[in-house]
Amino acid sequence: MSTIQNTLGKMTNYRWTICAMLFLATTVNYLDRQVLSLTWDEFIKPEFHWDESHYGTITAVFSFVYAACMLFAGRFVDWLGSKKDIYWLLACGR
Helix, strand or coil: CCHHHHHHCCCCCHHHHHHHHHHHHHHHHHHHHHHHHHHHHHHHHHHHCCCHHHHHHHHHHHHHHHHHHHHHHHHHHHHHCCCCHHHHHHHHCC
């Protein structure tokens, strides 16, 4: 055993639980983004009578707002503190 393990005690598998949760959140986030493009032609376009320019506007606005929010996300997470970071990541789906 290493010196760090001797001083801190037995290591747990908690870090793998966190990695699995982050992987799941990232996967759901990417799948969630793809739902709009997959359902556009069959469900959204006929129901709201939109065309391709509306789809482009929706995705562009989403991308710009997402990019603008990410400029301030790091500072906000630092403000929350290290104990609450995992809750912020789970709430954002990252």
